[in-house]
Amino acid sequence: xxxxNCPECDADITLDPSAEVGEIIVCPDCGVDLEIxxxxxxxxxxxxxxxxxxxx
Amino acid sequence: MTTxxxxxxxxxxxxxxxxxxxxxxxxxxxxxxxxxxLGEYVYQVHPNLRKRTQIKFxxxxxxxxxxxxxxxxxxxxxxxxxxxxxxLADKIIDxxxxxxxxxxxxxxxxxGEPHAAPGWLEKxxxxxxxxxxxxxxxxxxxxxxxxxxxxxxxxxxxxVKAGLIDLSAPVIVxxxxxxxxxxxxxxxxxxxxxxxxxxxxxxxFGHRHTAEVMQELGLxxxxxxxxxxxxxxxxxxxxxxxxxxxVGQKDLWKxxxxxxxxxxxxxVVKEQRGIYRVPEPKILSGSNYAxxxxxxxxxxxxxxxxxxxxxxxxxxxxxxxxxxNLMLGLDETTGLEFAGLHPL
Numbered sequence: 447x448x449x450x451n452c453p454e455c456d457a458d459i460t461l462d463p464s465a466e467v468g469e470i471i472v473c474p475d476c477g478v479d480l481e482i483x484x485x486x487x488x489x490x491x492x493x494x495x496x497x498x499x500x501x502x
Numbered sequence: 503m504t505t506x507x508x509x510x511x512x513x514x515x516x517x518x519x520x521x522x523x524x525x526x527x528x529x530x531x532x533x534x535x536x537x538x539x540l541g542e543y544v545y546q547v548h549p550n551l552r553k554r555t556q557i558k559f560x561x562x563x564x565x566x567x568x569x570x571x572x573x574x575x576x577x578x579x580x581x582x583x584x585x586x587x588x589x590l591a592d593k594i595i596d597x598x599x600x601x602x603x604x605x606x607x608x609x610x611x612x613x614g615e616p617h618a619a620p621g622w623l624e625k626x627x628x629x630x631x632x633x634x635x636x637x638x639x640x641x642x643x644x645x646x647x648x649x650x651x652x653x654x655x656x657x658x659x660x661x662v663k664a665g666l667i668d669l670s671a672p673v674i675v676x677x678x679x680x681x682x683x684x685x686x687x688x689x690x691x692x693x694x695x696x697x698x699x700x701x702x703x704x705x706x707f708g709h710r711h712t713a714e715v716m717q718e719l720g721l722x723x724x725x726x727x728x729x730x731x732x733x734x735x736x737x738x739x740x741x742x743x744x745x746x747x748x749v750g751q752k753d754l755w756k757x758x759x760x761x762x763x764x765x766x767x768x769x770v771v772k773e774q775r776g777i778y779r780v781p782e783p784k785i786l787s788g789s790n791y792a793x794x795x796x797x798x799x800x801x802x803x804x805x806x807x808x809x810x811x812x813x814x815x816x817x818x819x820x821x822x823x824x825x826x827n828l829m830l831g832l833d834e835t836t837g838l839e840f841a842g843l844h845p846l
Contacts, residue, residue, distance in 0.1 A: 455755040477774040495774060
């Protein structure tokens with residue numbers, strides 16, 4: 447199993463078996479973009495997100 | 503089928519109960535009472551129920567026995583005739599404020615008059631499943647919940663349950679609420695000319711629902727401020743508190759995630775993109791969900807915790823039906839699966 451924790455909210459994340467290094471995934475809990483840094487061992491990090499003009 | 507009746511079926515809470523119970527797969531609605539609409543078809547008062555029922559409003563003094571009796575009368579009535587109502591049903595769920603508080607002294611303090619049946623206060627369980635699921639499941643008598651109290655209790659529940667609040671600082675809850683909270687009777691302030699377009703802080707502190715939050719969460723230094731906004735349905739509670747030293751975002755995520763995992767109608771809304779990043783009552787109309795969210799200023803420990811609900815659903819009739827499900831041993835989500843509307 448390719449498991450990791452979200453660096454933002456600590457959610458448990460299970461990577462798809464076909465996951466690749468460099469792929470961008472979305473945390474199912476807090477919604478941040480995450481980049482797969484390595485698969486062995488599994489390492490993910492926050493990916494840059496476009497800052498939207500939101501709300502106001 | 504479980505038989506149910508509603509005393510006080512012509513108000514907004516009663517109408518919402520009818521909407522839910524008429525579609526409930528395990529329930530048969532026997533009677534809905536209304537003195538002011540006696541003999542009228544239910545759909546003549548609740549037009550959304552046209553072609554859903556041919557029930558006419560009955561006389562509250564001519565009730566048949568049922569399995570579950572819902573009381574949806576104005577506050578202050580059930581406490582005067584609870585002894586007469588008990589023989590009519592195995593289980594009673596009272597949506598009014600009459601049996602929410604455990605202490606007669608607290609009732610007199612917050613409602614300004616002595617309780618007429620103080621011996622009955624301890625027989626009722628406070629009807630918020632997120633706080634009393636096990637007790638409700640074994641109860642014969644369950645109270646309703648205050649809508650603003652529910653939004654406040656659920657906004658603060660993750661913080662209180664995880665013991666994250668620094669109790670040396672006050673907790674302030676700012677509540678924005680819609681016009682249906684005023685009930686079907688209304689007053690001059692409910693007139694469209696006066697109510698439309700308002701942002702009106704009508705109760706800076708001392709609102710009666712404060713008592714339910716103090717009682718249920720054990721917080722003593724807490725204030726609720728009520729602001730009427732231009733909505734029909736909906737409540738948003740925005741709570742301000744200080745967390746204990748060292749508490750960070752991940753601790754909060756853990757606490758909020760735990761509450762959402764334990765409770766089928768609680769959802770964490772804290773998104774990074776899109777329009778709906780925080781809890782908003784708009785998308786909850788007609789649904790029983792409570793959306794909670796938070797943010798933390800880690801430089802000073804100031805936490806902002808939010809909860810949005812539909813006041814007539816999670817804040818009243820929806821939670822009452824959720825309690826009925828628990829009392830009957832049903833899945834607590836039965837008949838409450840509506841996801842709300844978007845766009846609205």
